[in-house]
Amino acid sequence: MTNAAIEVKGLRKNYGRTPALRGIDLRLEPGTVLGLIGPNGAGKTTTLRILLDLLRPSSGAVRVLGEDPRRGGPALRRRIGYLPGDLRLDGRTTGKRMLSFYRSVSGPVARGREDQLAERLGLDLSRPIGTLSKGNRQKLGLIQAFMHDPDLLILDEPTSGLDPLVQRTFLELVREARHEGAAVLLSSHVLSEIQHVADDVAVLAEGRIIATGDVAALRRGAARRIRAVFGGTDSDAVWDQIWQLPLRETALSDESDGVHLEALYDGDLDPFIKTISWLTTLELDIQEPDLEDAVLQLYSGSHAPAEGEAPLDLATLYGQAGRTEGEAGA
Numbered sequence: 001m002t003n004a005a006i007e008v009k010g011l012r013k014n015y016g017r018t019p020a021l022r023g024i025d026l027r028l029e030p031g032t033v034l035g036l037i038g039p040n041g042a043g044k045t046t047t048l049r050i051l052l053d054l055l056r057p058s059s060g061a062v063r064v065l066g067e068d069p070r071r072g073g074p075a076l077r078r079r080i081g082y083l084p085g086d087l088r089l090d091g092r093t094t095g096k097r098m099l100s101f102y103r104s105v106s107g108p109v110a111r112g113r114e115d116q117l118a119e120r121l122g123l124d125l126s127r128p129i130g131t132l133s134k135g136n137r138q139k140l141g142l143i144q145a146f147m148h149d150p151d152l153l154i155l156d157e158p159t160s161g162l163d164p165l166v167q168r169t170f171l172e173l174v175r176e177a178r179h180e181g182a183a184v185l186l187s188s189h190v191l192s193e194i195q196h197v198a199d200d201v202a203v204l205a206e207g208r209i210i211a212t213g214d215v216a217a218l219r220r221g222a223a224r225r226i227r228a229v230f231g232g233t234d235s236d237a238v239w240d241q242i243w244q245l246p247l248r249e250t251a252l253s254d255e256s257d258g259v260h261l262e263a264l265y266d267g268d269l270d271p272f273i274k275t276i277s278w279l280t281t282l283e284l285d286i287q288e289p290d291l292e293d294a295v296l297q298l299y300s301g302s303h304a305p306a307e308g309e310a311p312l313d314l315a316t317l318y319g320q321a322g323r324t325e326g327e328a329g330a
């Protein structure tokens with residue numbers, strides 16, 4: 001039980017009379033990446049700041065690397081790499097100097113590690129921070145979080161301001177840290193980074209964890225956008241074939257080149273493929289599952305557990321939903 005990198009039970013935080021966290025349970029094992037996702041104001045930053053002892057909880061039990069963050073002091077802090085969401089850096093000093101300051105706080109850094117990270121992320125450490133763009137400052141924030149190879153990385157909106165190439169390097173760094181046995185807690189409302197790197201997700205909304213599970217389950221529950229054109233038929237005949245499939249936001253129209261279908265598809269693909277095999281398919285475009293849509297459905301409350309109930313298990317929710325819809329549509 002105490003081997004968890006993070007263990008949180010019944011965590012509550014009130015700002016004055018306003019509850020920001022309303023009883024959160026979280027567990028993160030070494031060598032795994034947990035994505036904490038949630039809309040603005042859900043309580044992500046509040047949770048992370050409590051783990052780092054930058055904020056005090058109103059109640060609840062918190063263990064970070066087996067210790068109470070309020071008592072762990074500098075020794076515990078050295079085992080953690082933290083990237084704050086609102087990174088503020090002093091403008092006069094160079095990146096190199098700033099990192100040597102962080103080194104004195106976060107402990108031993110392997111020789112050449114900062115330079116190696118700067119090279120991989122494409123950052124010139126000799127430039128004064130004030131002259132760096134937002135994305136380049138974010139790179140500096142990432143270097144200080146990763147450079148001492150911490151046992152636990154706590155990253156708040158880590159790819160904010162980074163271009164796609166650098167985002168990819170960031171994901172590599174997270175995977176390498178996990179491979180070395182580090183635990184990573186990644187807060188984000190950008191689902192692409194979560195789906196590419198997280199093992200598990202916890203969905204936070206209005207200060208409560210409303211769902212937990214692995215990313216694969218979330219993907220199973222995510223709708224795909226489908227576009228197709230069918231020839232030698234009309235929209236009524238197409239509808240007769242497809243009406244029983246788990247489609248949403250369906251648009252069917254008779255055009256000069258055929259019947260155009262555009263829809264969101266929930267569930268297993270196989271029933272869809274079997275159904276359209278009865279039609280003459282001229283064009284077909286099936287997009288990757290849309291995680292944004294799946295999570296928005298969770299936020300919207302159509303599935304959300306009532307106050308005091310356990311979070312939804314994504315595997316149960318989407319595993320069963322996928323099979324039922326698949327059978328119904330076959």
Ligand SMILES: Nc1ncnc2c1ncn2[C@@H]1O[C@H](COP(=O)(O)OP(=O)(O)OP(=O)(O)O)[C@@H](O)[C@H]1O
Nearest residue numbers: 015018020038039040041042043044045046047189
């Ligand atoms: N210092 C504060 N004083 C009062 N209320 C606060 C304070 N900090 C946060 N809150 C409130 O607590 C709730 C949770 O905020 P928090 O910043 O943890 O959310 P978040 O999930 O990180 O949001 P975002 O994605 O916008 O950063 C919000 O309703 C916010 O308005």
